[in-house]
Amino acid sequence: MTSRAQSASLEDKIYGCQRINNSEAASLFDWRLTALGRAADFRRRAVVPEQHVGFILDRIINFTNVCRAECAFCAYHARAGRVAAYRLSTDDICARVQELAEAGGTQVMLQGGLDPEYGLNDYLEMVKAVKTRFPDIWLHSFSPAEIVHMAEQSGKSIDAVIMALKDAGLDSVPGASDLLVDRIRDKVSPRKLSAAQWCDVMEGLHAHGMKSSATMTYGMGETIAERMEHLDTVRRVQDRTGIIQAFIPWSFSPAQTRMPDISAADGIDYLKTVAISRIYLDNVEHIQAGWLTEGLKPAQIALAMGADDMGGVLMEETVVKATGVRRTAHMEQFIDLIRNTGRAAVQRDSQYRIIKRF
Numbered sequence: 236m237t238s239r240a241q242s243a244s245l246e247d248k249i250y251g252c253q254r255i256n257n258s259e260a261a262s263l264f265d266w267r268l269t270a271l272g273r274a275a276d277f278r279r280r281a282v283v284p285e286q287h288v289g290f291i292l293d294r295i296i297n298f299t300n301v302c303r304a305e306c307a308f309c310a311y312h313a314r315a316g317r318v319a320a321y322r323l324s325t326d327d328i329c330a331r332v333q334e335l336a337e338a339g340g341t342q343v344m345l346q347g348g349l350d351p352e353y354g355l356n357d358y359l360e361m362v363k364a365v366k367t368r369f370p371d372i373w374l375h376s377f378s379p380a381e382i383v384h385m386a387e388q389s390g391k392s393i394d395a396v397i398m399a400l401k402d403a404g405l406d407s408v409p410g411a412s413d414l415l416v417d418r419i420r421d422k423v424s425p426r427k428l429s430a431a432q433w434c435d436v437m438e439g440l441h442a443h444g445m446k447s448s449a450t451m452t453y454g455m456g457e458t459i460a461e462r463m464e465h466l467d468t469v470r471r472v473q474d475r476t477g478i479i480q481a482f483i484p485w486s487f488s489p490a491q492t493r494m495p496d497i498s499a500a501d502g503i504d505y506l507k508t509v510a511i512s513r514i515y516l517d518n519v520e521h522i523q524a525g526w527l528t529e530g531l532k533p534a535q536i537a538l539a540m541g542a543d544d545m546g547g548v549l550m551e552e553t554v555v556k557a558t559g560v561r562r563t564a565h566m567e568q569f570i571d572l573i574r575n576t577g578r579a580a581v582q583r584d585s586q587y588r589i590i591k592r593f
């Protein structure tokens with residue numbers, strides 16, 4: 236078959252809402268941005284026909300930056316002489332949750348480094364303290380890496396840790412997945428969980444009826460085939476579990492990390508990655524535009540290229556800020572920016588139910 240015929244049949248598959256394979260998805264990186272964006276927007280309308288864009292009022296509370304993993308791509312963890320160590324007390328955490336609740340926020344993401352001083356009980360006490368004082372706040376917290384850390388610290392299985400967290404009041408877990416390619420993980424985060432362990436955590440969440448998400452940090456020296464390997468793992472896990480509510484691709488920010496020689500991915504790469512994620516991940520309902528790492532304007536364009544959600548209007552964020560990328564957004568900015576795409580802005584909760592229309 237000629238490449239023109241191949242491209243035509245791929246177009247038929249996409250507009251016929253059929254599943255595409257890895258090599259077909261990889262070939263989409265060669266498509267013109269406009270054609271790719273149109274195809275991804277078509278697929279977005281097929282999955283999310285409502286003409287609105289959601290956002291959530293939330294707060295990320297990074298409660299410790301002490302981390303035994305010391306990933307090369309991370310500017311956040313404490314490093315002697317460069318970034319001072321801190322740990323937040325339970326009172327500090329609850330005071331921050333109180334501010335969020337007073338501002339009308341609905342979701343808290345507690346996330347920290349893999350701190351050797353934290354045992355499973357410390358995490359359970361943190362969850363209980365927040366849920367006892369703020370039962371209406373949704374705790375979408377920790378990460379697969381932290382769950383594996385809790386299992387290692389306590390000598391319990393991943394399954395037992397998830398059950399204990401759920402019993403303590405944890406509602407869901409963001410599926411922070413970096414890049415699920417062991418060649419890259421061995422280079423940049425050898426002490427963090429493996430791709431197989433990430434899958435184990437997702438299966439464990441599924442067994443306990445908990446929802447999650449998945450992310451992709453691309454631009455860390457991977458090939459397009461390896462990027463597809465990541466998307467393939469996410470799609471397979473979702474086929475088995477159905478727990479991934481949203482997928483959030485974002486580009487790696489090399490500043491302040493131990494990978495300064497890597498050039499940051501550009502805006503075209505970001506938009507193509509969003510569009511291909513929408514087309515390839517036919518079993519994930521929501522694709523989020525990553526305004527925090529990419530900026531508000533590229534995120535706004537992503538809404539026309541497959542994304543249907545803006546994620547959180549964050550009250551606090553420390554991890555991306557540590558790379559020197561400082562972005563803030565107000566709810567009014569979100570609403571205007573969404574309206575200018577021709578769609579309506581809605582505030583949603585953690586289960587993607589609409590709380591308020593604008």
Ligand code: SF4
Pocket residue numbers: 302303304305306309310311312347348349380424427
């Ligand atoms: S990315 Fe997470 S696990 Fe890796 S060093 Fe940073 S805080 Fe630790």
